Structures are given as structure tokens and as C-alpha cells.
Amino acid sequence: MLLASTLATTVLAIGRPAPSSAAQTLGPVTDEIGVIRIPKNAPIQIGGMWVLSGPDTALGLDEKRGVELAFKTVGGKLLGHPLKLNAEDDQCNAEGGQTAATKLAANPQTVIVLGPACSSVATPAAPILWQAGIVDIGTACTAPALTAPNRGPQYAGFVRTVFSDSEQGKADATYAREGLKAATVVTVHDGSPYAQQLQQVMADNFTRLGGKVLSQEAVSPNDVDMHPLLTKIASEKPDLIYFPLFTAAAAQVLRQAKETPGLEKTVLLGGGSLASAAFIEAAGPSVVGFRIGYPDVSADAMGKDYPKFVAEYKKAYNEGPISGYHANAYDGAILAMKAIEKVAKTDSAGNLYVGRKALRDAVFEITFDGISGPIACDANGQCAQFKPSVLEFTSADPKTYDLGKNPKKIWPK
Template sequence: MKLKKVFALTMAACLSASVIAGCSSSPQSAKDNGEKIIKIGVFEPTTGENGGGGMQEVLGMRYANQTHPTVKIGGEEYKVKLVEVDNKSDKTEAVNAAQKLVSEKVSVVLGSYGSGVSIAAGQIFADAKIPAIGASCTNPQVTQGNDFYFRVCFLDPFQGTVMANYANDNGAKKAAIITQLGDDYSSGLGSFFKTAFTKLGGTIVSEEQFQTNQTDFKAILTNIKAQNPDIIFAPSSITSAPLIIKQARELGITATIAAGDTWENSTIIENAGDSANGIVLSTFFDEAEPANDEAASFISGFKTYLKEQKQDEIIPAVSALGYDAYLCALKAIETAGSTDGTAIRDALKGVTIDGVTGNISFDENGDAKKDMAFIKTVEDGKFKFLTTTTVK
């Protein structure tokens, strides 16, 4: 009886230890083929309305993981394992995807393309004490009131002002704005453009909204055409953009059509055809202007990687940002000397890196300190660098 009792107690103790280990939020004991690993979550849309842009960020993160597969923590080398989830460009699905990453016990999260899904998941990451580093989620609400969310891109107030400055500098006096109802990125960026353009003395002659998955924009565009604007600012997804562009030109609208960073995607050119020539957009990076040695190395290496993945070899800015977000995560992990989320969050506040998109450090809100945007157009079916611009 005594032997049985000892065996029972031993089994109970083992079970208790196993439960405690399973419930622990720390992944420090995780191993893969004998190697110590740390998990980094990739929270991106690879399907849905923003699936194309999300995949571009994922490719940048995967390439970063390929070139920087390990990190030193307390003198020991850990293999970095990416745990990818698809938030499907949907706010409800974003919550499910975020909860999956929490259950996977990731130490850091990267993403997401699309401010709306980033905002939807933000509190889940904060409650779990897992820091998130956005690549291109530009809406101010992503980091506001959430000290576990950071980002490596500039913000929409800056981007909206930059595009208003560009419009004003190129003689635009009247502008029309088209935004997507219920989309945080689209409505926010449209609003910031409006504020900046009117401050510069411009007039907003028309403001139009459209529904998600809308395909016919002719009624909206007919209203805009009657107002004869010099520029149409239409921040929208890569799904809606070619439809707006093509239908505007079919109606005989000759105004400049402009938007923000989401339009730097080759599928827009492919789907809009010749109508895409002359569009203008702001973005975060230009491969013809490497900011430093890291950028030069990334440009040559990532082009080879894209070729291997059977992708277009033109480097999207969001891929560069995805790469930079990964580098920031590694620097914070190494600085913290820990896989603990709170320790990594604290380290992120002081992180400085020379990334592909330039020098990156964070302000008190977790936003990257950036003051320059690249303006591009489309000419002969290709994106072409026009100028760099800052906020006046």
C-alpha cells in the first residue's frame, strides 16, 4: 500500500508539473530537434480583400527569418520559429487569429497589413502581455492607449499631409475624396488629407463613400466629374483601386488620381491596365535609393528570394517594412535577454536599428520616428520614383 501511495503521489506531482508547464506563458523551454526555440507570431491577411498586400509583408518577414534565423538570449542561441496565422482581412477573424497566437505562446507578434485588423486584435495582445510590431498599419488608433503595440511605418496624419502637400505643390486647388465605409485606414487617411489640403487653401469639392466589395463606382465618379476636381484622393484596398481608376478614366475624368501606400502593388497596374498610368501615391521605401548597407544587402538578396518564390522581382515597400519589423523584434529580444513578452516590450522602447527603410526608433506611443515619404507614379506600366517629401 505504501509503494502504491508513493507511486500515486509521484504521478500526481508529475501531472501537476506538466499542467503548470503547459499553462505557462513562457516558451523558454520550447525545443525543436534539440534546439532551443523562440516563437514569433506573424499576424497577417493572406486571403480576403487585403490578402495581396498581407502576403507581401509575410514574404519580407520570411526572408528576414531566412537571413537571421537565430537570436542570442542570455548567451545562448535560440532558433526563431515563425508561427503564421491568416486574419483574412476581417476584424472578427482577426480576433480569432490573435487568440491562436496567444495559445501558441509566441513571444512577439509581427503585423498586420490593414489598420482595422490591427486595432481589433490590439487588446488581445495587450491582455496577454505580448508585444506586437506593425509593419504598415498606419492608423493612429493602432498604438493609442496600447503600450504593447509598436510600428515601424509612418502614420496616416503624416501620410495624408504629405499627399496634400504634393497636390498643392503641383497646382491642385480642388480635390475630391473617395473612402471605404467602415475601413479605418481608408476613412482615416481621407480625413487627414482633407484637413491638410484645406489648411493649405485647397477646397474639397466632393466627398464620397463606398461599401466593402462594391464593384460599380460610376455613380460616385459621375458626381465627382461634375465638380471638376484637380485631384481625386482615393485611399482604398488593392481590390477596389483598379476598379476606381479604370472606371474614372472610362468616364473621361482626367484629374490626377492619388492614394496612399496600399496602392504600391503590381496587381493594381495589372488590373487597371493603361488607366493606371499617371496615378500618384506615397510609400515608405524605394529600391533605387538604399538608405544604408542593410538596405543594399536586402535589395539584392530579396530580389533573388522573390525569384525563387516565383514572385515579381519589384520590391514592395511593405516587404521592406516586414523585414524591419522582424529586425526590431530580434534586437528587442536580444536586449531583453528573455523570451518574456513584458521584458521584450520594455526593451522595444529603447531599440534603435538601421533598417532597410532607414533608422528606426520609437516614440512614447510606440510609433516609429520617421519624417520622410517617397512619392511614386506609374509610367509605362511600372512604378516610378518622383520625389521625397516631408511635412511642412
């Protein structure tokens, strides 16, 4: 945890937004990069960006619901002002991220932004937002580079309430070597920051643990025919294929691997973006027995109030959580609200003022016990801890999706 004085130095030395954000005094607040004035009774506008369409909709919608439930805990109001969530569909790609961030940054009333789910979005979006002096709290984007010590100053306004894949990749390699006793692996990525960085971390750790990486392959997120790739991989005779892809491509790999000669005994391991009923439907019968590396979401690993949250989720949406990062998004929203409460000031007329640099500092300083676990941001914006697990799908019926049951935890025991 950084002290406020150190944070101030960091912002000025390596994280100062572009000249579009300048020192300003409004009402009772003076701030080095700008002040937001929210008129009496006007809403506090919080931006959101998640994948809300296409095959990975469940990933983003689940997080959006987590934020909505966090707002509900304060009655939809903060400091006497209604909370308004302006959610954009970022489509889980760089172009969508640029569009969503540009739209949110163009609104001078955007106080802070929650999301995205995808690292492909966060990579271009976070700098756009920080250029406007807007803090972004990522809710499921796990690419290591986003909170690495050498991240550029353009990411100084970015934090995340989800783990880094520097930990997930290490855990997946450990499971491969110790749990599966795999000696060889082929990895497959789709060029996205999430998949490319995660498979590289896994490959590096797999090698350190004494395993051999036979090859590192790539596909397009929209590829349909995986047979040529899988035939090539089969010729290498790996013990394990590791493919942390998104729903559409992962389902194609899984289905077609089952019918590729030479892969009958090869274990298949995917990533955390696949925990959804949509993936079960896309993969069909091939999903039974398929495993994914995932954070531990068992009751013992989560915060003490998580069961209560799940009950509220079911009550609000008439179904249980539809993917796996709702708790991270909920905690991101709580962090945002706590930071706003800490720095906002009200004048005699009832207008609210929020200093942008003060808000950024507060996000880095605040700590609390979240429903996903302890939340405390380090100097590089990493605010969540990681506990590893491996989940296995037990049924091909999408209606049976229930995180912890289908898929169920199989490792560690």
C-alpha cells in the same frame, strides 16, 4: 525615447494587461505580467499576421518574406533555439484580425507577434494580444490612431516599424497643392481605419494649405459599380480625386473614372496599398499615368544595407520585392530578435525564459539603423520615420512591376 523607469510606470499606470496576465516567477526570471518558458532545443515561436489571400495578397506576402529573410540573417536560430514563424492570414479585415490574434494569443508559447499590414486588422487585434501580454510590432499598418498620444491603454503593447499616415496625409496634401496646383479635391474612403483616417488627414491639411474639399465620399471595399459615385463627383468638377483604397475598389474607381464624362481633366491620386503587380493587372491600361502617395523608397532614402537585402530577396524568391513594405517588416523582425536577446535568460538545463513586461520595455528602448531607415520607438510606439514621395505607373504590364521604375518616383524632384 523613454527611460526604463518611465516605461515601467506607463505599463503599470495605463498599459497593464488584463488580469489574465499576472506577476510570475519561472526559473531565473520574475516578471510583472508573466514569463514564457522555452524548453531546451524547442523553438522560439514568433507569431505573424498579414493578408495572405485575396487581391491584396502581395501586400502581406511581401512583408512575410521580409521577416523570413531577417530570420535567415541569424541562421534561423536565436540564443541556441530555432526560430519558428506561425503566420496567420488576417484577410485585411477586422474579423480576420480578431481570429488571427485570438489564435496567436491562445498559444502560450507565442513570444511576440509581427504584423499586420492593415490597420483594419491592427485596430482589433493589438488589444487582444496585449490582453495576453503579447507585444505586437506592426509592419505596414499606418492609421494615425494606432500610435496617437491619446491611444487607449489597450494599445500599450503595440508599436510599428512603419510611418504614420499623419505624415503621409500631410505629404499628399502638400503634393496636391504645390505639385499639382489643385484648388479643389474630393476624397473617397472605404470605411477602413486606414482609408478613412488617411483621407481625413489629407483633407484637413489640404484645407490648411488653402484648398477646398468639395466632398468626402465613401464606398464599400467590395463595390463594383462606381459610376453613380463618379457621376456625382464629376458634377462637382474637382481638380483632384484622392482615393487611398485597396486593390479591388481602387481599380474599379480608376477604370471607371476614365470613362466618366466630366472627369477627363481631373487628376487621380491613390494610396500606398496599391504598389503591386496585382493592382496593375486589376486596373489594366488605366493604370498608366496613375499616381500614388508613397514613402520614398529610393536608394538615398533607405538604409545602407537595403540594396543587399533586395539582392537576397531576389535570390530567395526568384523575383524582386512584390510590394513596398518588406523593409519595414524586416526591421520589425530585427527589433523583435534584438529585444528577445536583451531580456531572455537561460538556466543550467538549457531552458530559455522571457519576461513579457521586460520584452515590452526592451522593444521601446532598442534603437538601430534599419534597412528602412532609423528605428527608435517613441512613447506611443511610433518607431519609424517618414520621407515623402509620389510614384507614377509607367506600364500596364504586371510583369514590369518594379518599385522605383514602375511605378517610378516623380515627386519631389
